[in-house]
Amino acid sequence: MADMHMTGPARGGETSGNLATTANWLGAAMSLALVVGVAVWGYRLIVRDVSGVPVVRAIEGPMRVAPENPGGQIARHEGLAVNNIAGTGTSAPPPEQIVLAPRPLDITEEDMVVTEITDTRTLTTQEEVALASLREDAQTQAPALALTDIANADDPIQALADQIAANATPFSEITPARDTAIFEDESEQDLVAAADIIPTSVPGVARSLRPAQRPAGLQLASLSTPTSAAQISSGVAERASSEIPPGTRLVQFGAFDSPEIAREQWTKLSARFGEFLGDKERVIEEATSGGRVFYRLRAHGFGDLSESRRFCAALVAEGADCIPVVSR
Numbered sequence: 418m419a420d421m422h423m424t425g426p427a428r429g430g431e432t433s434g435n436l437a438t439t440a441n442w443l444g445a446a447m448s449l450a451l452v453v454g455v456a457v458w459g460y461r462l463i464v465r466d467v468s469g470v471p472v473v474r475a476i477e478g479p480m481r482v483a484p485e486n487p488g489g490q491i492a493r494h495e496g497l498a499v500n501n502i503a504g505t506g507t508s509a510p511p512p513e514q515i516v517l518a519p520r521p522l523d524i525t526e527e528d529m530v531v532t533e534i535t536d537t538r539t540l541t542t543q544e545e546v547a548l549a550s551l552r553e554d555a556q557t558q559a560p561a562l563a564l565t566d567i568a569n570a571d572d573p574i575q576a577l578a579d580q581i582a583a584n585a586t587p588f589s590e591i592t593p594a595r596d597t598a599i600f601e602d603e604s605e606q607d608l609v610a611a612a613d614i615i616p617t618s619v620p621g622v623a624r625s626l627r628p629a630q631r632p633a634g635l636q637l638a639s640l641s642t643p644t645s646a647a648q649i650s651s652g653v654a655e656r657a658s659s660e661i662p663p664g665t666r667l668v669q670f671g672a673f674d675s676p677e678i679a680r681e682q683w684t685k686l687s688a689r690f691g692e693f694l695g696d697k698e699r700v701i702e703e704a705t706s707g708g709r710v711f712y713r714l715r716a717h718g719f720g721d722l723s724e725s726r727r728f729c730a731a732l733v734a735e736g737a738d739c740i741p742v743v744s745r
Contacts, residue, residue, distance in 0.1 A: 544574065653683065656717055658702035658744070665744040666719040667700065668729055670737070672711045676701050679714040690732060715742065 501509040661667070670686060673679040679701050687694050700715040719725040722741065729739035 653699050655699040661744045663745055666725045667715045667717055667742050667744055668725050669740045669742045670714045672713050676712050679712050
């Protein structure tokens with residue numbers, strides 16, 4: 418008889434399947450809880466940022482509190498004999514006499530009453546003498562101030578001074594000084610000076626000095642007459658361009674339509690830069706470009722290229738046009 422084999426689910430497979438299902442459910446629950454927690458946290462954060470306005474509140478109670486015992490608290494180990502035993506090894510001897518501390522002082526009733534301060538100031542000897550003299554004067558003439566007012570015044574000396582000033586006679590009026598005449602002739606001035614000589618018996622200066630006279634050659638300052646443009650242009654040396662050899666160092670101020678305009682420009686430059694153009698010669702050179710004739714205004718009298726460059730640098734610094742060139 419042939420053997421028969423029966424097949425069926427094993428017990429071990431069911432156990433592993435249950436564990437996997439349980440793990441899956443636990444993972445799903447944890448994931449769901451994490452999502453819910455993140456959602457709640459995000460919602461609270463949004464609500465707090467939108468509606469949660471920070472408010473600064475004062476702390477309840479006073480800022481400073483006075484201590485109950487300003488002198489400090491006495492520690493329990495202070496003033497005990499046992500401390501001497503721990504510190505020195507022997508006990509402290511007993512005190513010879515024990516005295517109770519005095520009671521604190523209190524303000525008495527008489528100190529609490531406020532008394533009015535009266536003026537007990539006495540007059541000095543000088544003030545008494547002044548009052549006595551004032552009384553004597555009051556018998557002969559009517560005083561301006563009453564004696565009682567002076568005695569009761571804050572400053573009797575000042576009151577006495579006011580009394581004296583009120584009864585004093587005013588000074589005589591000052592006579593105006595006589596006018597001093599102006600003398601055209603020195604002889605008249607000498608006669609008046611001789612009449613005003615102070616006698617030798619009077620101490621002091623016998624004769625006052627006469628002030629010095631104005632110098633005869635004194636003249637008022639006047640402005641010099643400005644030099645006209647015609648005078649400047651008439652004394653300028655002009656050299657023809659044909660007389661200048663090639664290679665000579667020159668400076669050019671510009672190109673103009675006619676020689677007259679070029680000479681006028683030279684006159685203007687001479688008025689502004691006379692110290693620079695004093696020893697220079699004027700050169701007007703005719704040139705043609707593109708069928709147009711123009712005239713170049715140049716200056717002659719430079720030793721080398723460096724001198725012409727320094728000259729142009731000085732004029733350009735003042736706002737004028739200047740270019741170093743070489744004649745051809």
